[in-house]
Amino acid sequence: LTDLTLTAEDGSSFSVHSLILAAVSAFILDKLKEKNMGHSYNTQGKVTTWSVHMDNEVDKIGLQAVIEFAYSGDVSILNRHTLTQIKTAAKVLEVPRLLDLCNNINATKEDQCPKTEQGKISTEVHLKNTLRSIERLLEDKVGCDVILELDGISFLHRIILAASSDYFRGMFTCGMRESHQACIALPFVPACELEALIGWSYSGTLHLSWDCVFEITCTALQLQFQPASLLCLKFMREEMEINSCLDVESFAEAYGLSELLEEANDFILRNFREVSATAKFQDLPAQKLLDLLRCDGLCVPSELTVFRAVISWIQADPEERLAHAAVLMSGVRFPLMTFREFREVRAINLRMECFADKEVELYGSALKEFGFSLPKSDEYCRIRRPKDVLCVVGGDQLDPDVGKRIPSQDIWFANSLRNGTGLVKEIEWRRLGEIPDKPKFRHGVAVMNGRLFVAGGCYFYAKNNIMTSAYYNPVTNTWKRLADMQEPRSNFSLVVHEERLYAIGGDKEIDANTDSVEMYKPDSNSWLVHPLDQALSGYGVSALNGGIFISGGFNCKYVCLVSMVLYHPERGSVYLADMSFDRAQHCMEALRGRLYVAGGVCNLRKFYTNQLACEVYDPVTDSWADFSSLPVPHVGSASAVLEEKLYVLGGYCQDDYSESGLVHRFDPGLQRWETMGKLPGAVTDIKACLLHLPQQFRH
Template sequence: MSLKQKQEKQQEQQLSLRQRMALFQASSSVRQTNSKGSGACKRKKGGAETNTSISPSLHVGTEIKDYKACSSSTLSNAHLNETHISTSCPPSSDTCHSQELISFLLPSYCDSLFSSLRSLKEEGLLLDCSLQLLGDSHKAHQLVLAAVSQRAEEWLCSQNMEVNLYNVGGSGCHITYAGLKAVLNFAYYGEVNMTYTEARDLEEILMACRCLGVDRLAEVCKAEAPSTGRAEREQSLQVIRTLWERRVGCDVIMEVESGERFPAHRIILAAGGDYFRALFCSGLRESKEEVVCLRGIASWVLESLLEFMYSGRLKLGWQNIWDLTEASLQFQLQGAHTLCSEFLHDHMNDASCLDTLFLAETYGLERLGRAAEEYALAHFQQISERENFKDLTCTLLARLLEKDELSVDSEVVVFRALMSWVEEDKAHKLANLPGLLQRVRFPLMSPPELEEVEGCRLLRRNAEGREALQIVRKLLEGNQRTIGCKPRTPNQVLVLVGGDSVNDNFERREPNRSLWFAQRFLRGEGLIRTIEWEPLVQLPEPPRFRHCVCVLNNVLYILGGRKYYGKLDILKSVVRFSPAQFKWECLPDMASARDYFAAVCWRGKVFVLGGNQDDTNYLDSVEYYTPEDNTWRLAHPLDTPICGHAAAILDGEIFISGGCDSHLRCLPSLWHYDPVYGCSNRAPMASGAGRAGHVMLAVGNQLVVAGGLQPLQVGFGDQLQCEAYDVLQNCWMPLPSLPRPHLSPAATCLDGMLYILGGSSSDSGYDTPWVYRYDPRDKFWDKLGTLPRPYADLAACMLQLPINHRG
């Protein structure tokens, strides 16, 4: 190799994984390897296209003899140490990237290999042994037969391809068709394919075992409890591996461009992966050649893959994972690829997740790609500070930035990461800035953070950033009515709003103006759970209970309720709180005063439905607020006046459950509500004769109702039973019961789990201090701790708070 060629190869090895993948993906010949070996011998590596070449014909036996001078054990370590494994992760200083290689076994590999061997036999491919018996010829693979037969191993060593089985074991030793069939079946399946209830059948099998030296089959036939087919196949694979290590029966030599050669068996290569099956079985020139040259692959990589094909084991570590993953995909070795993917999945970390994500995108590895993306979203703040973050493609970066699941302490971290990405290569990346800035959620930022954005030189000096600057200036001026923004879900905290409770002297009940948020959920010894609550802000006067809250674009709307206990104390006023601006704003009043009503956010609007107007009259009216024009309007009324009901959104549709009508009847009803067409009936709730003062939320693809009270023969009682509604089946299913009563509690949902907080007991009259969480996967209510104090008639939601307000 010339000096220039060596320099080019070193440059190729120093390419980042992203660059290597891009060059590899650009090669049309690589894509052709995915179609059963069409053009399978062509490859592009490091920008240079090469052909798989066939060396002049040499007798395989001569090559194997020469090869014995270099043992298999010395090749692996020597070449692994000499070859630089190029990744974009810092290999020496990062402690999470250990240099140790660990052996991984794919348990299903042996079964998969023998399944492929049987397939090759059934299709008549690579059959190199003809067994003549009573005028008939029985084709097989010599290597497979040699794995169970001592006599077949002798034929393999002597390259005896055609054998007459008449008196093969000497005089007095006669092989019958039944005996031969049993031996062949044992070789390919590891099992006996017949029942031998008659002595003659067993004698024929044992006679064939003696003639062909198939001792293991004889033992299976004689054993009271025969071993499993899997155990026998694994033992046969061990024999095949031993034959390979001894270079017995190797009929092809795989040569890498550095000149090193590796004898192997065509049948094992073809059974191991689709690439080699196409290479040796599709009639290509290579199928008849004895030496096949594979260019663009390091000798240690090929040796590792051969080791896998003969054992199902692969030694993996951060120093070789990228090259082996690429090679397993190139040669379509599904088993090796499975081990590589599992390694990348199970050892995901800040340094590897972006390279894993790019690799998964390049090759369409959906499961691995999802895992890498989820990790990147959960650790975005850490990975955005790494050097390989700047290698992300615009498409991948845009996809990460637009996800609700992206986790950062503050949205300004997203902005800083984007600016760092652009600054690394402004000439090529600046054109992408406008589209990427649209994915930054500026309304989630605090005023100091917005001022940092406004002062960014890159935005001020380039036309690409003008639209973002206009948004930022409007936010700083407090004009946010037309600027919508969803919160990042992992950054949300649970917030309590209002409610009432018994005062410290236990003299009377008092309404509450406090907003609290859950700083941490703590787990103590045993079953002890506590919640660390922190005060967030005080409600503007008056205090509120029996109210509703909604969150739209991470802005908290607080609607109606009561300020005290008289019938004239029911409120129609509405306020909203912006966590980013950390300020309150009074909105126009609703048309009607309401408490014990329901509210939802639907299609960018806030809807309030029904409720109690003055302790005598219940409402059937529905109003909705439009933030764009700061106006309330009437929608289609409900079918009947109700209060104490619940409402939720599932699949973009509004559903209303239960409540009490104007005759104080507790209803089991479920309605689908449309603001234009009104209510339509769905299957009624199944637990009890009705339910009111409860909660209903969408959890997964179901509506879950919990808490409240139910009608009894005399009066009302606590309802502990919970149930879930399936929209597609239009039916209710029972869920685990609540451990304690929760009448008029607060409830919210996060990450597919339902939180129910506080309330009271209809039976005892006492307030409930407990917080429970329901996980639909475990089907279990988990007690998380208590409220700051036992509140009833409160509300709760999830909000994304700026980091400076989270303590």
């Protein structure tokens, strides 16, 4: 589809697309307008070639640089020796962006002219500028060489359609009849969706919502707009919600999109209680519903939720659906119910049988299963294996005799979550490995780019037992020693922000905390320091909406704070609305766009006591609200968010220093805490994170 031949002074020629050159070169744009003068488009219905011969000032090097810049936004041959030639070509061809790039070059090496950040034009910015220029050409009908019959007549450019769609590329380049036609009709394609895709081809922007995404995706797949279809599928994955997940699942199944189908099914299983309350749930085929019920990974507060979902589905059309009742009830695991829950089963089943014209015996089989099956067997447990695993790293075990305390080197991961009888739940823990060097607690842990980073912490309680070391594990059972932090620190956190690790504050020695912040750059294996505005340790920290939020903690006098701070590595700290309660040694996690704070200790006259109150911060309104208090103290505990639920793991009770090896989970949908069992090892001053493990670890 190249239509323009550019010839340099030495006779060197280049075949290019005039539209692309006209988007950056005012000289070529004028030539193209002259060529188009008198008609709005190429009436011959095929690509007609034309040529421009440059004068003696523009040589091969300069012309080659202009062409490379037009297509990529970069010039690989730009150096001290070629600068004059390229600058001359940019002037003659009137390419202002390339001229700016040349003028902003700072020559610091003999053989190369590195671009300064000021003069550098990113590929993304260059593409946006080029698309804007091409959009203006479309508006003026300059260079248009094809008409598409949609709701009306649309003048378009073949090269843009071919670059965006494999369907049009084949149509225009493989000798099809349409490659010689000036006007093309696509009667089988919905005009509205095609117009949206053509708009995206010229602007790079595709406006999606649940009202149109399925139709646009169908058309994008049909006409092979590959990048646009990927945007649509990304929208479905990232914006999936309770009211759309069943539609996504049906769409993915119809089009054989296996990865999207898996994600949609997993979303339905994770949110079954909420999904079963939607109108679309009532339209599920009986077999699809049965497949969901029989899945081990079905995530529900109790088996009574499953039973109620089946009843609501049957009652939507009892005459037709009572025939499926018996087989659907076989997917309900009655032995996992308590006696109180089963009383509801009896009442509802007996009521349902009154709807039937003939006898439908449901209660007897349910009673038999409830009373005589073994609820402890895996056949009846709901066993969920999340894609990402919850890991706990290191920690300590309290003992009145400090000399008997044994810090841990262990790393454990939650291989599966198990729903037992009633509200009984437990976690199946497996040992992943050991931290290198020494056991540690009050350390920092973070996951970045799939790698587990462990830094600092203590290995005992003496002054010189606080560490600077840092490691990462690329999940290959090997560890790599990183550059040491510049300061030893414990009772701190690592947080990931913009592909960097931040070690914030903490204790640099016993009873002395610090205001320093260190930023780790993986590409240079180094730490850089940006301080807080006060010494801080035992705080909660989380990254949300591109910012680092820090709540509470101990100040330099070890007083618990109520503050909420938005920290920026360069601009420093901005104080936000205070929490309702002071706290330190607590947890803070980002969940559904808000920050949940739980656990820790608070000030009470001259001593600390447990802080059971929990609160949630909304960054949009800069305000706090209370949510359900913790059932037991969790001081020095770990926390993480797994499948949109907040986990608080371990810790101790400040009042009597007793350990709490319990794991509690907060479900925002239920607005309550659930007990998830116990930790496998050390329970205080531990750290938790989410990690994606290779499949061999999960068997």
